[in-house]
Amino acid sequence: MSNFVMEIKKNSIYLVLLLPFLLAVMALNGFGFFFKSGSAGAGILIVLWLWFRQLKARKDVWMIFVAFAFSIGGDWFMSNRNGDMDMFISGIALFFVAHIGYLGYALLNGKVKWTFTAIVLAGYLVFFTCKLLPSINHGVLMFAALVYLIISCLSMGAAVGIDAKPAEKWSYVFGIFLVLFSDTIIAFSEFAGYTELNFLILPTYYLAHISVTFSLIARKISYNPVIE
Template identity: 50%
Template structure:
């Protein structure tokens, strides 16, 4: 029963928020990994509060862990293009996890996906493409763009409406928004909105964690 874990879950969620704030203040990688790492711990506690194991939740735990690895490569690349590609690869795997969770609970909303993909492909080839000099980085960025749009479309396609769906979809949308700002900074040297990159990224993890907690709370027997 989740009730016995509630104080611990609340404490971990507070720590998740605090870790994000400290990451913004100090930039230490330990704090930077806290939003995803503590999110994964919260989800593990949600799993332990069930009488069965749910593979969909493991997909999100995996996504959080892959995000930490991806963030490590991006935070320590020091201008190395290959490390940038490694970072994109692990964030790609994270989106596969988010996508898998959504597909456990619905299907891809293809109209939304096609509209978002069309908009981002136009953005990619008209604005970003010219600023990517390395072919490997170009293909990695394009593949990541496509899986990000598909991940958002799948979140929109989750069947059961309510706060768990809204929170989860909001979290995926925030990741896409944060990545868009990164692309503007990296490939177009447009840095006006850089201050939003990390806050939206950390908030995405918090929103996804909260959404799944709400889902499990709603499913608890009275």
């Protein structure tokens, strides 16, 4: 088999990303929670398929399963809260665990870039103090939002510190950035009353899952160019 044909065969695996993409499009057009959870759910299935034979030895891949599964759970609480503060806090808690998954994956493949993390965290602490804190009058919510902000910045710093080939690394970094970006818009909307950017929340959230899944496909290809 020529190198050209092998390259086409190898890269054709990325076509599986059409599944989470189509589910995300359905979700954005008003379909139910099954489709809203589709980008993360399809990501789990794709990663499971690609890494099934190596799962026992791949603690990092399990971290992505945790991240995607708890993202689905957090999204369910957020989608069904109907103004219930406890549901909102529960959603934040589940998304916090999702970030532990993202952070764990990055740390198992690299290390935290502390200077970068400190800069990002400092900026978000200013944002929290000036924009969010004055609008939060619920102690538990304030604590939950602050802890979530910290873990989000750590996830971002760890993503930048991944030791991997460019396609794998920067697609993962982009995915975590999109999670952080989506969460920032939610914070503006929920606590600062700024809703003009709300239309970007779900597209960036779904694209984050797709980008992270892309990264794990790229990682699999780098280990085994012929997908079994």
